[in-house]
Amino acid sequence: MSRQFRRSTRGSSVLLGSVLLIGLVVVVAAAVGAVAFDAAESSPTPTRPTALSLAVSGDTLSLTHEGGAPLDVKSLAIRISVGGEPLAYQPPVPFFSASGFRPGPTGPFNAAADSRWTAGETATLELAGTNDPDIEPGATVTVRVFDGETPVAALEASAS
Template identity: 90%
Template sequence: MPCQFRRSTRGSSVLIGSVLLIGLVVVVAAAVGAAAFDAADASPTPTRPTALSLGVSGDTLSLTHEGGAPLDVDSLAVRISVDGESLAHQPPVPFFSASGFRPGPTGPFNAAADPRWTVGETATLKLAGTNDPTIEPGATVTVRVFDGDTPVAALEATAS
């Protein structure tokens, strides 16, 4: 009886080894395929260009959405500099009251407004006297708008 047990064990080990090897190949192939599909889905979708314009009058900045896809203000970051020097306080759009800015921005920069900034809408904000540097007539004001880490626009205007 012991001899018969040995013979069946030898035949089983070859069969079990083959099944395990095939199973391992199938699992690896599935993992590689899933990774390839994830990489294809993760590629960024091209976005349509967005056109914004900037107007500066005194301490008031007006940004108008001139064309392109609507922007989600909740995901935007706005960075302002005057004559190449960044403001001490940057606007946390959207907001109602923020350090370095007068309360109550208008348009989509106001926290109570619709966060979708569409073509034709103008967002305004006013610098407070507590922000530095101040905007003097003739100063060059640069506004950079980002959607997350992606630049949307770099605008420049001369203050009047």
């Protein structure tokens, strides 16, 4: 009788182990699927395209929102280079007074203005003599606009 008991114990151990292994695989697959669906739902939706333009007159840069989605200036970063060389001081937007720039930018770049930059609005800022390199007539000025880490626009204009 003991031989029959051992044979039946062995068979049930293999069967029980197989059922537990399959159950574990099903539970892990369900957990991975739930995490994947949750991550897919929480990823940010792409924003609508935004059109910006740049004009450079002397040391004054004017950026105009030509159309598209409004931008929250508080989340923007502006990076300016002249002739391929980045400015020594980059503008923190919005601001009123900042190193390398004359006080009082206009439009949404001014800290006292509405932080929503909408179509038709122009934001201007002026480089101070303490910033380097200087903007010489004919120099190519490049302005890159980022919303957080996401590029919004890369603009180029020749200084007049």
